[in-house]
Structures are given as structure tokens and as C-alpha cells.
Amino acid sequence: MKRNRMGYFLREGIHSIFSHGFMSFASVFVIVACLLIMGCFVLLTLNVNSVISELESENQMVAFVDERYSESDAQALRGRVQNVPNVESVVFVSQTEAMANFVQQYGDSPLLNELEPSILRHRYVIYLKDIARMAETASAVKDIEGIADVHYHVEIAKGFAAVRSVVTVVSIALVLVLFVISLFIMSNTIRLTTVARREEIAVMRMVGATNSFIRQPFLVEGLILGILGALIAFVLQWGIYSFVVSRISTDGVISFIEPIPFSAVAIPILLIFLVVSVLVGVFGSLSAIKNYLKV
Amino acid sequence: MVQFTDVFKEYENGVKALKGVSFNVRDGEFVFLVGPSGSGKSTIIKLITGEIAPTDGQVIVNDFDLNRMRLSRLPYLRRSLGIIFQDYRLIENKTVYDNVAYAMQVVGASNKEIRRRVAYVLQLVGLDSRTRRYPRELAGGEQQRVAIARALVNNPRMIIADEPTGNLDPAKSLELMMLLEKINEMGTTMLIVTHEKELVNRFAKRVIAIDGGRVISDGMDGYYNYEA
Ligand SMILES: Nc1ncnc2c1ncn2[C@@H]1O[C@H](COP(=O)(O)OP(=O)(O)OP(=O)(O)O)[C@@H](O)[C@H]1O
Ligand SMILES: [Mg+2]
Numbered sequence A: 001m002k003r004n005r006m007g008y009f010l011r012e013g014i015h016s017i018f019s020h021g022f023m024s025f026a027s028v029f030v031i032v033a034c035l036l037i038m039g040c041f042v043l044l045t046l047n048v049n050s051v052i053s054e055l056e057s058e059n060q061m062v063a064f065v066d067e068r069y070s071e072s073d074a075q076a077l078r079g080r081v082q083n084v085p086n087v088e089s090v091v092f093v094s095q096t097e098a099m100a101n102f103v104q105q106y107g108d109s110p111l112l113n114e115l116e117p118s119i120l121r122h123r124y125v126i127y128l129k130d131i132a133r134m135a136e137t138a139s140a141v142k143d144i145e146g147i148a149d150v151h152y153h154v155e156i157a158k159g160f161a162a163v164r165s166v167v168t169v170v171s172i173a174l175v176l177v178l179f180v181i182s183l184f185i186m187s188n189t190i191r192l193t194t195v196a197r198r199e200e201i202a203v204m205r206m207v208g209a210t211n212s213f214i215r216q217p218f219l220v221e222g223l224i225l226g227i228l229g230a231l232i233a234f235v236l237q238w239g240i241y242s243f244v245v246s247r248i249s250t251d252g253v254i255s256f257i258e259p260i261p262f263s264a265v266a267i268p269i270l271l272i273f274l275v276v277s278v279l280v281g282v283f284g285s286l287s288a289i290k291n292y293l294k295v
Numbered sequence B: 001m002v003q004f005t006d007v008f009k010e011y012e013n014g015v016k017a018l019k020g021v022s023f024n025v026r027d028g029e030f031v032f033l034v035g036p037s038g039s040g041k042s043t044i045i046k047l048i049t050g051e052i053a054p055t056d057g058q059v060i061v062n063d064f065d066l067n068r069m070r071l072s073r074l075p076y077l078r079r080s081l082g083i084i085f086q087d088y089r090l091i092e093n094k095t096v097y098d099n100v101a102y103a104m105q106v107v108g109a110s111n112k113e114i115r116r117r118v119a120y121v122l123q124l125v126g127l128d129s130r131t132r133r134y135p136r137e138l139a140g141g142e143q144q145r146v147a148i149a150r151a152l153v154n155n156p157r158m159i160i161a162d163e164p165t166g167n168l169d170p171a172k173s174l175e176l177m178m179l180l181e182k183i184n185e186m187g188t189t190m191l192i193v194t195h196e197k198e199l200v201n202r203f204a205k206r207v208i209a210i211d212g213g214r215v216i217s218d219g220m221d222g223y224y225n226y227e228a
Helices: A003-019 A021-058 A071-076 A078-082 A095-106 A131-142 A154-196 A198-206 A211-250 A262-293 B041-048 B071-079 B096-105 B111-124 B140-153 B170-185 B197-203
Strands: A060-065 A087-093 A123-128 A147-151 B002-010 B016-025 B030-034 B056-061 B081-085 B158-162 B189-193 B206-211 B214-219
Touching: A003 A021, A003 A211, A021 A154, A021 A211, A021 A262, A060 A131, A071 A078, A078 A087, A078 A123, A087 A095, A123 A131, A131 A147, A131 A154, A154 A198, A154 A211, A154 A262, A198 A211, A198 A262, A198 B071, A211 A262, B002 B041, B016 B041, B016 B056, B016 B214, B030 B041, B030 B170, B030 B197, B041 B056, B041 B158, B041 B189, B071 B081, B081 B140, B096 B111, B096 B140, B111 B140, B140 B158, B140 B170, B158 B170, B170 B189, B170 B197
Parallel strands: B030 B189, B030 B206, B081 B158, B158 B189
Antiparallel strands: A060 A123, A060 A147, A087 A123, B002 B016, B002 B056, B206 B214
């Protein structure tokens, strides 16, 4: 493409943005609003997932070793437990350590002091990779010779999995809905600028401009508005998120939550914003101009 | 060059605007197209510019066969035509100069070519002292001359004008028609729709008369022989 033409498209696009100042402002505003809502839900999903992963990683199963096994025999099972699929890590706890934990947890009442460590069994504390497959992993562990019993809480695992998938599905649905809404509004906004410019478009067609030529300035306009919207939304998102994070960490009740720092998600968020707004800008302006290109 | 062969046009609402129209306009001719209101003159113009398609019959314009032409060729047909309307159709927020230059920009001319050619056509239509004005700052006749400059600027083979003097007083109409005649003498084919009997008769050019969607007369005598 000739440089002359590029200059023309840019000039026309920018000129149009300024000469329809209010409409341009309105469409940037709509894009910013939609991106912010999308961004909030994306960040919420990421945080819920991160909190749940945190909680999940603390969710454990306990495998009890057959009481006839000596400590060293029991220790020898480690490799086989570790090799069971879906096992992240295992910690061996001997009878004596188990007793010590028990005492520490329930205080040293005289009653407990008389307890012999031998009434407790050697055990493995097992951390899983994916707690949704807890039951299946538990039975695999139980099948190991020398493992007498496995204790686990499958309900908790199911609960976490359910929360995670609900939040993810709701967020994806919302992001899609907002995408369609912003596309619709962007298209209508640019359509208003095309209505304002319909005489100009008619003149262009009359003197023999090609459709792609007529489209360019509107595409440029959509792109500039989209990118502007993405950048503004990004800065606002940063501010809002940092504010919320600072409130969470000073709030006594929920300060145990450790939110993902913005810096960790800044680049992906910026990319998502840019991609979404560029798509909205391009398809919005294409659909807005469509009606003018028939004859 | 325009060639209509037995052209019919029926609009979507069932109005039969043309009922078998045949005529030729050769390169370099000056032709008036006359007829009462609703007779089908604008329909002929729209067929020539490719705004509408014929229901039946053949339309050939500047070697473009409009029956077979792909829609993507339409811009190139339009570049071979200069089109002028009664209501000028200028862009209000562009100056006289930019209105004319715009027509060259949108077909991808270079800046250098644009500067040279726009200055030339504005001088040709007698507007070289008005280049920085906006359309609303001009008289009707001047606005129409801007439209003529714009129609001319891409050096079309033919100018098509649908009632170009419709909004002008008789003196201005005459002036404008003389300008179009001068342009025709420089080699551009002219097809002009008009209602103005005196004007037509005064110029003694070829006159094609339409009534009820048919050609009722076509002669070189320049006589406008029907009552509107
Ligand atoms: N887009 C359209 N849809 C339906 N009917 C139309 C359309 N345009 C024109 N017509 C009809 O076709 C007939 C011819 O119209 P046309 O505009 O060609 O007349 P004209 O000779 O240009 O008239 P005028 O001198 O008033 O401009 C008229 O009956 C008109 O009502
Ligand atoms: Mg008409």
C-alpha cells in the first residue's frame, strides 16, 4: 500500500474520532466498562482457583500401615506409595511421632500420658496432585500390601471441585456475554458515526472508491478506539485490583486469603484487553459499515 | 458511451418505470434527456451508474456490460463517469478544494497529481478564488460548479447529470449549461437530464424524450416538443 494512502486512512480515522467526539467518548467508555467487568471476573476466577489450589494442597489422605510391620518395614513401603498415580508427595509418620502429635494436639492430660505409642499405627500422610481423583487414588494405595487402611474426606474434595467449575463456567459465560454486548454497542456507536458520514460515503461510492477503501478509515477508527479503551481499562483495572487487594489484607476476617499480585497477571490481562478490544473495534466497525457497501 | 437495448425496469414495489427503452450515446456527444415527472429519467441515470440493475434488456456503459459485471467492478465503472445531482452532494465539513481533492484521494491518486489536477479543474469551472471556502459559504451556482469540478477531476469519459440546474435561477442555469458545453467540447461525453424547455431549445443539441417509461422521440433538432 502506498504511504500516501496509509496517511490518508490514519488522518481520516483520527479526524472522525475528533469530529464525533461524544460518540467516540461513548464507545471508549462502553469498551472500558465491559473490559473492566470482564477483567474483574477473570481476576476473580484466577483468585478463586488459586485459593482453592492452596486449600486443596492442604487436603490430605492418611494411609495406615499394618500394625504387624516394624518401623523399618513400614518405611520400606514409601517408594510404592509414592509411585501410585496422582500422588504428589508422601510424609512418613512413625508411631512415636504420631503419638507426639496427638499429645501436642490434645494437651497432656494424665490420661494420655499412660497411652502406649503402640496403640497408634505407623502412617503415611499423602498429598495429591488432583484431589478430584481422591477416591480412586485411595483405593490404589489401599491395594498396596502392608497398607491396612486409608482415611480421607471425599466430600471436601468434591466441594472444591464444584466451586472451581462453577466459578470458571460463570466467568467464561460472563466474558462471552460481555464480549457480545460490547461488540453490539461498539457496532452501534460506529454506525452512528457512519450515519453522520453517510453523505461522505455516498460521495465516495459515487466517485468510484472501492469497498475496502471506504472501510479503512472506519477500521482505523474502531482500532484506535479499541486500543485506547484497552489501555484505559488496564490502568483502571490495576488501580481497582490493587485497592481490593489492600482491603483484603487489612481486613481481619478474610486476611488469610492471599490474592495473586497484579504484577503476576498484568501482561496476560493487558493482552486479553487488547485482543478483545481490537476484535470489538474491527468487527464493530465492519458490521457498522456493512449496510453502506451494497451498491 | 451508453447503449440501452430494450431495457425494462420494474421496482420491488411493482412500479414499471421503464418499458423497453433503447438508445445509444456515442463518445463525445452532448445529449439532453427530457420528460415529465415520473417518466423514468432518474431510473435511466441510476441504471447507467450501476445503482440499480435492469429487470430485462442490456445496458452497456463505457465498455462495462452491466448485466454481466461483477459488483466488485462497479467502482471502476464509476471512475469512468462523472456524476452530478440537483442537490450538489458536497461534503459540508470540507473546503471547496478538499471536496474536489477527496474524489482523487479515494481513487488513490498521488498528492502531486492531486495538487496539479485540482488546481486545474477549479480554474476551469471558475472557482480558483473560492478554494478555501466551505460549501455553505457559496451560492447555489457556485456549489454546483464545485460538484462539476469534482465530477471532472478524475478525467471521466462521460458526465451524467440528473437535473443539474434544478435549484438554480435561469441566468445561473444558462451559465452552468455553457460550462458543461465547454467541457463537452474538450472531449467529455455529456448526458444531461433536465426539465428546462427554454434551455434545451436554446442549445439545439440532441434530445431524447421519455414518457411513461418509453422513448417517445430522439432527434438532433434540439426541440423539446412535449408539455410537462
Ligand atoms: N426506488 C424506487 N422504488 C419504487 N419506485 C420507484 C423508485 N424510484 C422511482 N420509482 C418510480 O418509478 C417511476 C419513474 O421514476 P423516476 O425517478 O425515474 O422519474 P423521473 O423521470 O426522474 O421523474 P422526476 O422528473 O420527477 O425526477 C415513478 O413512477 C417513480 O414513482
Ligand atoms: Mg428524477
